[in-house]
Amino acid sequence: MKFRTNISKIDRCSGLSKKAFYNNYVKSSLPVVITDKAEWTSSEKFTPEYLKSNYNHLSKTIDGKIYSLSEIIDLCKASTPENKAPYPITFDALKDFSENFGGLPEILFGKSNRLNSRLLSNFFAKHTNKHELFFGGYGCSFPTVHFDWLGVHSQITQIKGEKDVILYSPDQTPYFYPDKRHHHRSPVDIVNPDYDKFPLFKNAKAIKTTLKPGETLFVPAGWWHTTYMHDFNLTVAVSHVNAFNWNFFMDELYLNTKIHYPKLAWMVKVYKVVMSKIFNLKESLVN
Ligand SMILES: [Fe+2]
Structure with a gap:
């Protein structure tokens, strides 16, 4: 995978064309904040009051206790650094809030989002094709x-x-000491790092951005x-998932399948090659 590491800040863009977005950010694996593609977020349908009155039938079990959506929103509104609301609390945006999220324009990071394709079975998508709604405080x-x-x-x-x-x-992956079985997670506490245990973390260079309502961050794969x-x-x-991260996605899927369904792992390798050709052909017909 190609990426540049010499950036010290994340660009914030509006009026970015699909082509410029793909060429300048997706292909270079660079994060970017898009400031003008989610005006829908200002709708009153996303206020805590509207959600409380229209979706209070929804609930989540947290530490063995059931909380209604109103209770979850109140917990998040009352949250302080000393007394934090539980996090993450997530819902399936398209299923649980279909009236709010159905039909919203999707920002494309390439010619298509292959996770939405009927050609990709749920076995391969592994629930990554959900829209997750996060509540926090x-x-x-x-x-x-x-x-x-x-x-x-x-x-x-x-x-x-x-x-x-x-x-x-x-490219800073070695500084995060990823867990062998769950290699996408790090045991390092970045706020209070234990340098005796994780000395390489001293080399890590973070970039921070702050998102405001209506803004979208593109986080490139990896x-x-x-x-x-x-x-x-x-x-x-x-x-x-698009042409750029297809191989990464399928290689991760292969590793995951090898752990859980070792006898089926070979199928993922075949699927990766065959479906890559089919998706590339299909996308070559799109402007
Ligand atoms: Fe994440």
Whole structure:
């Protein structure tokens, strides 16, 4: 995978054409904040009040206790760094909030998002084709530094509140001591690192960006990242696979299949080659 590491800040762009986005960011594996593609986030349908009155039938079990959506929103609104709301709390945006999210324009990171294709079976998509809606509050942060499972690109669109995203380029992987079985997660606590245990982490160079409502961050496949919230937060995350990260995605899928279904792993290798040709041909017909 190609990537550049000599960047010290993340670009913020509006009016970016599909071609410029693909050539300048996706192909170079560089994160970027797109500021003008999610005006829908200002709709009153995404206010905590609207969600509480229209979706209170939804619930989540947290530490053995069932919380209604209203209770979850109240927990997130009351969150402080000393008394944090549980995080992450996620829902399936398209299934649970179909009225709000159905039909919203998707930001394409290439000619298509192969995860949405009927050619990719659910066995291979492994639930990465969900739109995840995250609720959070002041002081919440993602529990581990990680790169997104199966080497997908991520679209993080901020709906409410502000969120810091801290990113590290993929060439810094050795500094994160990834777990052998779950190699997309790091055991390093980046806020209070144990340098005796993880001395190489001293070399890690982070880039931080802050997302505001209506802004979308493109996180290229393989970039390590975590998040920190400043207030009540509502964020939707969408995974993408295109020509650029297809091999990464299928190689990660192969490793995963080898662990869980060793006898079927060879199928993933064949599928990778055959489907790559089919997707490339199909996409060559798209402008
Ligand atoms: Fe992530």
